[in-house]
Amino acid sequence: MWKSLGVSYSDCLPSRTKVVANDESTHNNNNINKACDACVEESKVCNCNDVVLQEKYGVEQHHKGGASNSSFLHSVINMVGMLIGLGQLSTPYALQRGGWSSAFLLVGLGAICAYSSHLLGKCLDRNPKSKNYNDIGHNAFGSRGRILAASFIYMEIFMALVSYTISLHDNLNTVFLGTHFNYLKWTELSTSHVLTVIAVLVALPSLWLRDLSSISFLSSGGILMSLLIFGTVAWTAIFGGVKANKRIPVIQIDNIPDISGLYIFSFAGHIVFPNIHNAMQDPSKFTKVSIVSFSVVTALYTSLAFMGAKLFGPQVNPQITLSMPRNLIVTKIALWATVLTPMTKYALEFAPFAMQLEHKLPRSMNPRTKMIIRGTTGSILLLVILTLALSVPYFEYVLSLTGSLVSVVICIILPCTFYTKIYWAQISKPFLTLNVILVAFGFLLGVSGTISSLKLLVRNLGRAHSH
Numbered sequence: 001m002w003k004s005l006g007v008s009y010s011d012c013l014p015s016r017t018k019v020v021a022n023d024e025s026t027h028n029n030n031n032i033n034k035a036c037d038a039c040v041e042e043s044k045v046c047n048c049n050d051v052v053l054q055e056k057y058g059v060e061q062h063h064k065g066g067a068s069n070s071s072f073l074h075s076v077i078n079m080v081g082m083l084i085g086l087g088q089l090s091t092p093y094a095l096q097r098g099g100w101s102s103a104f105l106l107v108g109l110g111a112i113c114a115y116s117s118h119l120l121g122k123c124l125d126r127n128p129k130s131k132n133y134n135d136i137g138h139n140a141f142g143s144r145g146r147i148l149a150a151s152f153i154y155m156e157i158f159m160a161l162v163s164y165t166i167s168l169h170d171n172l173n174t175v176f177l178g179t180h181f182n183y184l185k186w187t188e189l190s191t192s193h194v195l196t197v198i199a200v201l202v203a204l205p206s207l208w209l210r211d212l213s214s215i216s217f218l219s220s221g222g223i224l225m226s227l228l229i230f231g232t233v234a235w236t237a238i239f240g241g242v243k244a245n246k247r248i249p250v251i252q253i254d255n256i257p258d259i260s261g262l263y264i265f266s267f268a269g270h271i272v273f274p275n276i277h278n279a280m281q282d283p284s285k286f287t288k289v290s291i292v293s294f295s296v297v298t299a300l301y302t303s304l305a306f307m308g309a310k311l312f313g314p315q316v317n318p319q320i321t322l323s324m325p326r327n328l329i330v331t332k333i334a335l336w337a338t339v340l341t342p343m344t345k346y347a348l349e350f351a352p353f354a355m356q357l358e359h360k361l362p363r364s365m366n367p368r369t370k371m372i373i374r375g376t377t378g379s380i381l382l383l384v385i386l387t388l389a390l391s392v393p394y395f396e397y398v399l400s401l402t403g404s405l406v407s408v409v410i411c412i413i414l415p416c417t418f419y420t421k422i423y424w425a426q427i428s429k430p431f432l433t434l435n436v437i438l439v440a441f442g443f444l445l446g447v448s449g450t451i452s453s454l455k456l457l458v459r460n461l462g463r464a465h466s467h
Contacts, residue, residue, distance in 0.1 A: 087266030092308025110298035207378030246313025265403030404449025
């Protein structure tokens, strides 16, 4: 299974099926699918190159498609859209818990992740045949590197979907506050649980779609939603009647490990950066794209963190939308945007699993049977995610655990390690030292954050079961 992981299905949604026809390939393979238009890693969308499924069908890539036409500005917009997401909701909470000086950690992680993005670009430049994150892992450590990269990618997608579902539950509970389903008392489910189940069931049929190009545009609204949330917080500070005079502590050392996971998750997006690189008209400007994009996102996160923390102080919710005054129209808009976003993510996020599963089924199998297997598997996974989200309704701890356990590896440890291995013969001592330090820093941050998040998660679960 793992040896065939590549850009074709783990990274892209096939918006249409194309056929490569020549004498040899037609004799051996009747239908050779080519890659696609919409990349779905980390719930982001971008254009990607047409790539023959070389590893799966054993044929060589014929040409690089004509999709490498993204300008500098377009690439920056794509990268910013991929970075801004669920993590921004928790930045005010993280700043309040860690103290205002933890903003230096937020900015520092932004700079480190921009550097690791630069390293990924250099790894792609070294081997032009590399198309995705998994390929970089393969170039560094062979099949083991590919397995390692793919494992963490799928872990991050799965855990992110659990976090999305928890967010969906929390925001639905606020949107429908005061609503009660008296006729469902026998289910032993709360009203918020029932609403979440309904919302997930509404989204479930999308997992049965084979061609997701018709809904892929929904995930491109990340920037709009983020600006909307930022705008509502700013509007509340200026016109909402809430005074931004709450005290933020200088630093709370004990909380740094668990908030570091929240910060690092906010910069997660590296698994799709290779697609941006390959889609650029001038890939040599990829480093500049990374610097500009991370600077914009870091500035947005820092501003939002300070605004939210100053507005709500110690009472700030792990999701800033839940702290907004409920009587304001802008709050209702922000809440609905936060509710609708997870519902559009399930099919797009599940696509890498679904495509890989379909890839392994016999080619002679009936398409309808494949669709049933794909849809059934997706439905089961989504129900597992729903069960976990309702069983562990602690958004901040699950998000922090995701950042500390998975995102720090994808964003810091693996890029530095892959680059060092690929450029081992040419790397200078200062860069080698820097990469080793960053790997050690990422490892320390990941281990301490994972332990801290797990302790808090277990403690809160224990309290919940004791009541």
